[in-house]
Amino acid sequence: MADNILEIKDLYTQYETDEDTVYAVNGLSLELEKGKTLGLVGETGAGKTTTCLSILRLLPPKIGFVKKGSIMFDGIDILKLSEEKMRGIRGSDISMIFQDPMSALNPVYTVGQQIAEVLHYHNSKYKTNDEIQARVDEMLELVGIPASRKSEFPHQFSGGMKQRVVIAMALACDPKLLLADEPTTALDVTIQAQVLKMMNDLKEHLSTAMILVTHDLGIVAETCDFVAVMYAGSVIEKGTVEDIFTKGVHHPYTKGLFDSIPNLKVKTRRLNPIDGLMPDPANLPKGCPFNPRCPHCMDICRQEIPADIEKDGHMIKCHLYKEEDL
Amino acid sequence: MSDLIYTEGLKKYFKTPAGMLHAVDNINLSIPAGETLGVVGESGCGKSTLGRTMLRLLDATEGKIIFEGKDINTFDEKQLKAFRRDAQIIFQDPYSSINPRKSVSQIIMEPMIVNSEITDKKERIDKVKELMEVVGLAPRFYNAYPHELDGGRRQRIGVARALALGPKFIVCDEPVSALDVSIQAQILNLLMDLQDDKKLAYMFITHDLSVVKHISQRIMVMYLGECVELASTDELYEHPMHPYTQALLEAIPIPELGAKKNAGTIKGELKSPIEPAPGCRFAGRCPYAKPECTGEKIREIQITPTHKVACTLYY
Amino acid sequence: MAEYMKAIEEAAEPKRRSQIGAIWFRFRKNKLALMGLIIFVTLGLVALTAPLYLDFEKDVIEQTISQRFKGPSAEHFFGTDQFGRDIFKRIIWGARTSMFVGMGIVAVSMTGGIIFGSLAGYYDGSVLDNVLMRLCDMFLAIPGTLLAIALVSVSGNNIPNLILALGVSTMPKMARLVRASVLSIKNQEYIEAARSCGTSDRRIIISEILPNAIGPIIVEATLSVARGIISIASMSFIGLGIQPPNPEWGAMLSEAKVQMINHPYLVVAPGIAIVLTVMSLTLIGDGLRDALDPKMKN
Secondary structure: OOOEEEEEEEEEEEEEEEOEEEEEEEEEEEEEEOEEEEEOOOOOOHHHHHHOOOOOOOOOOOOOEEEEEEEOOOOHHHHHHHHHHHHHHHHHOOOEEOOOOOHHOOOOOOOOHHHHHHHHHOOEEEEEEEHHHHHHHHHHHHHOOHHHHHOHHHOOOHHHHHHHHHHHHHHHHOOOOOEEEEEEEEOHHHHHHHHHHHHHHHHHHHHEEEEEEEEHHHHHHHHHHHOOOOEEOOOEEEHHHHHHHOOOOOOOHHHHHHHHHHOOOOOOOOOOOOOOOOOOOOOOOOOOHHHHHHHOHHHHHHHHOOOOOEOOOEEEOOOOOOOOOO | EEEEEEEEEEEEEEEEEEEEEEEEEEOOOOOOOOOEEEEEEEOOOHHHHHHHEEEEEEOOOOEEEEOOOEEHHHOHHHHHHHHHHEEEOOOOOOOOOOOOOOOHHHHHHHHHHHHHOOOOHHHHHHHHHHHHHOOOOHHOOOOOOOHHOOOHHHHHHHHHHOOOOOEEEEEEEEEOOOHHHHHHHHHHHHHHHHHHHOOEEEEEEEHHHHHHHHHOOOOEEEOOEEEEEEEEEEHHHHHHOHHHHHHHHHHHHHHHOOOOOOOOOOOOOOOOOOOOOOOOOOOOOOOOOOOOEEEEOOOEEEEEOEEEEOOOOOO | OOHHOOOOOOOOOOOOHHHHHHHHHHHOOOOHHHHHHHHHHHHHHHHHHHHHHOOHHHHHHHOOOOHOOOOOOOOOOOOEEOOOOOHHHHHHHHHHHHHHHHHHHHHHHHHHHHHOOOOOHHHOOOOOHHHHHHHHHHHHOOOOOHHHHHHHHHHOOHHHHHHHHHHHHHHHHHHHHHHHHHHHHHHOHHHHHHHHHHOOHHHHHHHHHHHHHHHHHHHHHHHHHHHHHHHHHHHOOOOOOOOOOOOHHHHOOOOOHHHHOOHHHHHHHHHHHHHHHHHHHHHHHHHHHHHOOOOHHH
């Protein structure tokens, strides 16, 4: 395919605890073109964060394991790299920003120091102190914070500004791929709008590819080029953002998601939730994991995991469809 | 329909080392039985404080809260205890709002024990089972503990607990914000069905303008402790008058391609609610700000009988 | 409302453990903690059943001068002391004293600690809180053993007084711990929920807060027993604790100290007894702390 910065094939990640084995990611495959944004959509327990941690190889030691699969980053299988080489990639080639900006920043260091630290350890381009400081200023201005504030501490910033600092830190080394795990969920809606607008502007400016993990389809519509919908550890539908939002054919879960969102425009009293709950990842049902909740469940759904049905880049993992239907 | 509960000039201030924090400032609202007033605003606007003050979980600094004709701020202990049976609260966080050491049945039964409601033990057990069925908790969870249940089911426990004493008024403090989208819809439907069934009055507090639209008949928009707009739901969404309301509506990401937005996002950050200057608290961020917006208290203008707004644009 | 029943899955129920079950499971996996528990339980059983196979007058106290200072042998596992008494049997009997006193101390300090600590924590910032905490500070400023010595000299040297004295001297630590626990739980939403139902303060403290605060309290209690045993041994060592001829490990150590050059084996038995008991209790306490730590949950 086109110039892909990331290609994940058939990824299986598990958490092994004393009591259970949690099958967090089950046969996940994803691609992302250079410079594009992929929205990774799903609810709690779908495996989105685990996927990001697997890419960065930051799974909790002794508990989280990648069991199978390959993750090709810019042509290299990063699952096979040594830890030392991986550390060279983290922060400089692949960066991650987390959901809670309050706890992502160290309260005893100034904002400028924290951005400088990233540059100090993770890049080779800015070597002298002056170069590093100049880059710190540049990053702060880029995210809309006056460079004069670089000697302030995190507690002097509001939630939205803290998240901008975190974004500045993540982008400081000009990474090729940015993993953003629900970066605006903890923010107020007007601040979220500001931060999303800033991220959109940055996208045009830099050539960073981004995986945006979110449960909010509205954010996906606004910021993403591609979408992948996750359920119980695998991608059950993916495509361009037009495929997901305008085409009529969808995985029943995707349709259920859209139906259960309270819609500003439509006037109804009752909502249409999806019946039931996401399955326990330690205890997945046989066959298609969505089968207990699916309004179109057939016998085969309870027996076999569906194959990927694909056409022109739009993929649906469901027994209902054949290629012609897409 | 006469109002079940209404406020007059309600204020709640907190004393801080830096000065008086105006958490709730001069709120006048009313809720008839069987209806929902949505209270919308972002963090720091005082909506949670308002909810708690309405139940006298916090004591009001000034103003009246009239419930069924009586001012609850004047209640003595006995009247307050009786009021507690009529007015309940559902919390936001299903993980911290229920006692992890108690079983589902114990949690739901607790209000009955405390209020000596239904003294017969067997009757209590029956009532708990009935409540569990009403909120959609399977009977097998009777002796389960919270850590065995997911967020959605825990929130149902919270709803059952709030219903245990047969209240007339429930403050719902962001009851679905911590839940997944598909579970949100389930809980919202449950709340609406209960309202239809028992003629409950709700104060539905949230920051999510799409959620509040479904459940509320009227909505109040708060900013830094003040009410900036209060209107029927339809009017608010079709004709938002206050610039802040407009900005809030615009900021919501819409799950539709190309649905957005050229319009500016509002700039700046929230001011501090400590010792605020007189005048409009939104003026610093408002694209239409004028000199008369600061310096003097902003008057509430009644645009229609069901729509009022506090903004100089409508003077 | 059958529609809501639809919302409940029919999937098989996952393996369910109660909270206590989960804690026990985690505790069990800690090999050291388990070992500590086995040792302590064994010691406890031995001590408890001692009257069944030992006669106090004959085995523990009676002096047989002809048998004095005999080294360890098949007949006397740890040898005999200066009065010809079998050291092993005295150690076993001493275990009863140590355990009893240790538990007694903890009972006193826990009772006072929980009452004062929870009141101070629940009404934190009030005059009551300040008064209670300043009283605690006062007691904390005085070394525990010294305080116990002072109390015992005033009120007389007998076991109940010892227990009371040592218990009171360790109460402030427990009170502070309980207060900190209560403070952290007090602001949880379920406490607010309880208040919104009209629950009285007393009921909130007893029924809602304390069951959740019990974790650190139990860990501290376990470690307190260990400290109590050392305290009583220390006091007996200097002659102020359990009086002869009642066997007590500290006192036995003290007696052995004098004879150490000529009969070094006398030190071994009481020393090992103290170390073993205290160590097993400490391991249990640490194990409990880890098992109760919610962050360790997977």
